[in-house]
Amino acid sequence: MSDSPLSPEGGDAMSRPRGPDRRWLALGAVLLATFMDLVDVTIMNVALPRIQRDLGAGYAAGQWTVSAYVLAYALLLITGGRLGDILGRRRVFLAGVAGFTLASLAAAAAVSPGMLIGARVAQGAFAGLMVPQALSVITVRFAPGRERALAFSLYGGLLGVAQVSGPLLGGMLVDHGLTEHGLLGLGWRAIFYVNLPVGLVALAGAARWMDDSRADPPPRLDPAGVPLIGAASLLATFPLIQGRELGRPGWSAALLACAVPVLAVFVRYERRRERLGADPLVPPALFRRRSFTAGLLLALALFAGVSACFITLTWGLQFGLGWSPLRVALVGLAWPAGVACTAQFTHRRGLRRARALVGAGTAVMAAGTAGLVAVTAGAGRGLTAWPLTPWLFACGLGMGLALPILANAVIADVPEQSAGAASGVFNSVTQFAGVLGVAAAGLLFFGAGPTSAATTPGPDAAPRALAFCAAAFLLAAALSPLLPRRLLPDRPDPPEGAAGAPDGRRVTLFDTGQASPGRSR
Structure with a gap:
């Protein structure tokens, strides 16, 4: 079995020399690459005005530098997870990091909007x-x-930090308030050049410490499932991304409606493959696990609210009030400060209080965004940084309670042979949530018509969009009772028939009963 410590890549775990655990070093490399990707999504919002000006790009072309990445990313996430199960996670990961790093170099060297958009497509695909x-x-x-x-917890904390650090990093790199051409003197190109050292470090770390685990036996790639889920993803995301920019034409609503039957065909096809004993791209059995299905719905609401909140603040403060990117980013630091205050508590208590912490965290985030609605509505164009700070901090406190344990609650009940598929689905949902959140925020902030550089939002634009964020967080809080109460029982007694388990491992509520020889005891 390739997940075994006796695998050729890993060697005998018992005979390795003592030192840093390879698994944690490998996880560090994987999380570094993931952070690079997550920041690359949010950092574009700050750099976009400078990119449009320097490359002579229109508003639509500027939006496509963001949209092209998201579309390519969404189309390949589920397939990428399954390829890891089939070909080996180390091999697929290394290919993705190498391609992403090279695509970042191409984006940094872009001399035209078309070249930049093409590089962003490649970035999204390799991500x-x-x-x-x-x-x-x-x-x-x-x-x-x-x-x-x-x-x-490390992965969940990474999601939160990346969501809020992208705008800050972007402000530091491209804001002319620091130097004439940003912090590194490279202008907006620095947001892509910075990926080169990060990508190389992640590539070297993964090549050195990551074992090439895969499902045993490895499944076969689903040849019809890949285009079906790709078509459903495209039909769902493209109208949300481009519909408002084009004035909501009838065909955009038609495309969005077509996503439903295509997804239904995909589900029916996958169930048929499962009945025939073939390997489905997304095992339908995953969705018979309440923790997985409920967790996906909760993640959809949570990440839609987070993405809508940050894009609304960027639009409202930069475009509406004329704040600099760096000033917006510095105000936003209150959010990660809140995350830092509660994330460690969640790590310590999350195993036994998963449901309570996620519910409390999302409720606190709803209260924080409700405070932002009141502040932005009351101050109007006279808004300053200080009234925003405590509410942003409260949102961070809530995120620190909910996010570090969420991925664990969603994925914990998934068998190892479906880990790649489950990971791809979870990441696809969070990515689609980001698209949905930005689309909803754009509709509420700018209205239904197309947006131009001359568009001036009204004073009630930001409160309207932020009210959507509060509603999304409330929905997430309402869904939290469907999550597992805890991830580790107070007294982990082995289930019936497992008392003589030779490995002596502790049994959790979500143990599948399949011991993995590659895991630490």
């Missing part, structure tokens, strides 16, 4: 191969219980 391997590595390589909880 679709790279990112799903992170959750797969955690699920396969770390034992259920506190060890896996720590790995998931």
